[in-house]
Amino acid sequence: MTTLPLALRHGLAVDFALLVISFKRRAAYRTQWLVGSLVSGTELLTALALWSAVLAERGQVGGYDWDAMRTYYVIAFVTAAVAFGGTEGIAAQRILDGMVAIDLLKPVDFQRARAAEYTGSILGNLPTLGIGLTVSALFLDPLPPASFAAGALSVASVLLIIPLAFGLMFLSIMLCFWTRSYHGVLWSRRTITAFFSGAMIPLALMPDAVQAVAAWLPFVHITTTPSNIYLGRVDTMEAIGLVALEVAWCVALWLLGRVLWSRAVKVVTVHGG
Amino acid sequence: MAVRPRHMASTYARLIWAQFRAITEYPADFWTMAATGLILQAVQIAFIAVVFANVTSLGGWGFHAMLMLMGFMVIADAVTEVGWDGIWTVGQRIITGDIDYKITRPMPVMMQVGASAIGMQAAANLTTGSIMIAVGWTGAGVSAALIPAALLLLACAVVVQLTVITALCCTAFWMKGPSVTFAFLGAQIQENATRFPLQIYPRFVRGALTWVVPFAFVNFVPVSILTGELPLWWLAFPPLMAAVLLVATTLIARAGIARYESAGH
Numbered sequence: 001m002t003t004l005p006l007a008l009r010h011g012l013a014v015d016f017a018l019l020v021i022s023f024k025r026r027a028a029y030r031t032q033w034l035v036g037s038l039v040s041g042t043e044l045l046t047a048l049a050l051w052s053a054v055l056a057e058r059g060q061v062g063g064y065d066w067d068a069m070r071t072y073y074v075i076a077f078v079t080a081a082v083a084f085g086g087t088e089g090i091a092a093q094r095i096l097d098g099m100v101a102i103d104l105l106k107p108v109d110f111q112r113a114r115a116a117e118y119t120g121s122i123l124g125n126l127p128t129l130g131i132g133l134t135v136s137a138l139f140l141d142p143l144p145p146a147s148f149a150a151g152a153l154s155v156a157s158v159l160l161i162i163p164l165a166f167g168l169m170f171l172s173i174m175l176c177f178w179t180r181s182y183h184g185v186l187w188s189r190r191t192i193t194a195f196f197s198g199a200m201i202p203l204a205l206m207p208d209a210v211q212a213v214a215a216w217l218p219f220v221h222i223t224t225t226p227s228n229i230y231l232g233r234v235d236t237m238e239a240i241g242l243v244a245l246e247v248a249w250c251v252a253l254w255l256l257g258r259v260l261w262s263r264a265v266k267v268v269t270v271h272g273g
Numbered sequence: 274m275a276v277r278p279r280h281m282a283s284t285y286a287r288l289i290w291a292q293f294r295a296i297t298e299y300p301a302d303f304w305t306m307a308a309t310g311l312i313l314q315a316v317q318i319a320f321i322a323v324v325f326a327n328v329t330s331l332g333g334w335g336f337h338a339m340l341m342l343m344g345f346m347v348i349a350d351a352v353t354e355v356g357w358d359g360i361w362t363v364g365q366r367i368i369t370g371d372i373d374y375k376i377t378r379p380m381p382v383m384m385q386v387g388a389s390a391i392g393m394q395a396a397a398n399l400t401t402g403s404i405m406i407a408v409g410w411t412g413a414g415v416s417a418a419l420i421p422a423a424l425l426l427l428a429c430a431v432v433v434q435l436t437v438i439t440a441l442c443c444t445a446f447w448m449k450g451p452s453v454t455f456a457f458l459g460a461q462i463q464e465n466a467t468r469f470p471l472q473i474y475p476r477f478v479r480g481a482l483t484w485v486v487p488f489a490f491v492n493f494v495p496v497s498i499l500t501g502e503l504p505l506w507w508l509a510f511p512p513l514m515a516a517v518l519l520v521a522t523t524l525i526a527r528a529g530i531a532r533y534e535s536a537g538h
Binding site for chain 1: 312320466
């Protein structure tokens with residue numbers, strides 16, 4: 001009865017230590033905050049310039065007028081900062097250079113340790129998010145949430161992006177056991193995620209078939225779900241259902257990651273081992 | 274006088290060939306990167322298609338002119354990926370002192386660094402970029418008589434792409450850290466901003482992208498000339514800009530190498 005809480009406490013302490021180390025590592029590179037803010041800010045401003053030109057001609061597209069579209073891309077900025085803000089190259093590099101063999105010797109679960117590090121690195125990205133949100137609130141005048149429930153559920157949906165994005169990232173770094181280069185895998189995943197999440201362009205503007213496919217993929221919860229909830233494009237019950245589905249995807253991706261890890265680790269070959 | 278350029282060209286070709294042989298040793302990586310290139314371009318085309326499913330023109334540009342715009346950017350980028358992708362490693366090489374080794378060899382340092390890697394996604398990008406230009410060209414009704422002009426503009430676009438990125442990478446000689454932050458930032462801004470006609474941006478953004486960090490000369494200016502948005506006498510500007518950037522980048526690289534202090538820099 002007493003060993004379980006102790007083991008649990010020890011596990012959480014390890015998670016927290018890894019999270020703090022990763023946060024500090026990320027926070028140490030202050031130039032990256034500036035660059036991250038500038039890159040994300042450019043993406044946001046480019047999207048706004050594009051839709052400003054389009055909406056000047058059409059008035060509204062896919063149910064988005066200028067106010068809603070502006071708010072949509074501010075939400076997309078936030079969700080992208082969370083979904084793409086984590087550090088993943090280090091974990092991938094450990095597999096590529098064989099250091100994963102050392103990880104196998106440690107009394108720490110590999111997947112859980114990487115999850116703690118990933119979360120820490122996302123928290124280290126908070127200044128970028130803070131700068132972007134402050135500038136957006138001051139100059140872009142985004143709409144308020146459709147209701148209190150919509151606001152609360154959209155925040156829950158954004159927070160769930162952390163385990164969701166980790167699940168996707170972990171699956172992709174598993175591919176490093178079979179390929180020498182992680183860049184291709186990283187770029188492909190990010191591009192597909194940006195497209196099917198709606199971060200690049202609202203899914204409501206895409207053909208019905210693409211929307212139907214996207215609805216069955218986990219990426220949709222990265223931008224479309226929180227923005228639909230926030231803007232009141234779904235009612236409260238639908239919003240709860242979407243958040244529940246997002247939770248289900250987090251669990252499914254975690255379990256899938258576990259299965260892949262158990263298989264991938266068998267192909268580790270280090271220094272003739 | 275002719276020996277040095279010939280020697281440089283021959284050594285450069287050998288370096289790139291060595292890289293090519295190295296990447297063909299890892300076919301899985303090659304196909305991963307080729308597939309990545311295809312995915313990136315497919316998503317970009319899908320993006321434009323979705324936009325044009327909702328509007329007839331963007332800043333006065335139609336779908337086919339937009340395809341040409343993207344095609345020029347993709348090809349200019351792909352050519353630099355084939356022959357100059359190593360430039361992205363210059364920050365790491367400065368930090369580790371690897372430039373020491375390059376300095377001792379009888380070839381320009383930046384050329385050795387540039388030729389030290391090949392971007393394997395370039396194969397797919399060259400193919401898709403060519404298709405984009407061909408389809409865009411036909412759809413926009415651009416005259417075949419402009420093909421020589423297009424080839425000149427494409428050559429200038431490659432020089433502009435290569436020199437701007439190299440100049441931005443060279444800031445690593447003055448900044449601490451292994452990553453080429455400004456080059457990364459420049460490339461991201463280019464990819465985000467210049468895939469659309471510059472008319473959709475405020476005047477100062479247009480001015481900055483044309484005359485300060487002249488990414489507009491990679492795709493916007495060439496396509497504007499070919500589609501008649503700009504008069505033909507604008508053909509004089511891209512070669513001039515390419516020449517100015519070549520000289521400026523050479524001077525920046527030389528100043529950077531002069532500042533280089535070996536390992537522990």
